[in-house]
């Protein structure tokens with residue numbers, strides 16, 4: 611009964627065996643998946659996946675790394691997509707300063723525009739923030755993100771910063787990195803974050819957990835993530851699966 615809050619099954623990495631893999635999810639204990647889009651093509655592909663598979667839902671939005679050249683017409687396209695059945699959130703959106711491009715001003719412009727879109731459409735946001743902690747927090751505060759709500763996905767910052775996101779009412783997405791031996795900072799953050807604010811995610815096809823690190827990731831690896839969180843929290847695997855599912859349903863307003 612695992613709830614996968616963040617995967618990219620539209621990715622080319624699944625070109626050969628997408629159908630077989632998705633058809634094996636239920637047997638593998640993965641009963642709900644939210645497919646997250648990152649550019650216009652993946653919005654289209656996400657919509658198609660939500661129509662094909664009863665257990666697949668979607669989020670629509672443009673990843674900060676794909677914001678170069680976006681137009682108002684693209685924003686209207688996202689708005690229309692967000693009103694389709696089974697679309698639960700706007701994402702992934704945010705800031706990524708790991709690469710030098712797109713220019714930070716462009717990333718900020720479209721982060722803000724998509725946050726406002728989420729507010730207007732009354733949908734939560736899926737936030738991607740990499741090497742951009744200060745600007746992400748400053749913008750979220752300025753935009754009153756606490757009125758929008760959502761998740762900070764693939765959390766990679768400190769436990770101190772986690773408090774800031776928690777204070778704004780956000781959930782924290784924890785994925786395969788938490789199983790890496792050198793992920794001391796993230797393990798500390800996960801010890802700190804209350805279990806009722808954590809959601810499970812893979813970011814498939816990226817960031818496979820131990821013992822599959824380096825391979826193509828899929829939601830079938832989520833038990834390794836859940837077990838690691840259980841170990842860090844001193845609770846049971848079953849408890850982690852149950853609570854994170856409830857959290858995900860609240861985050862994505864599925865009640």
Ligand SMILES: [Zn+2]
Pocket residue numbers: 616618646702813
């Ligand atoms: Zn992602």
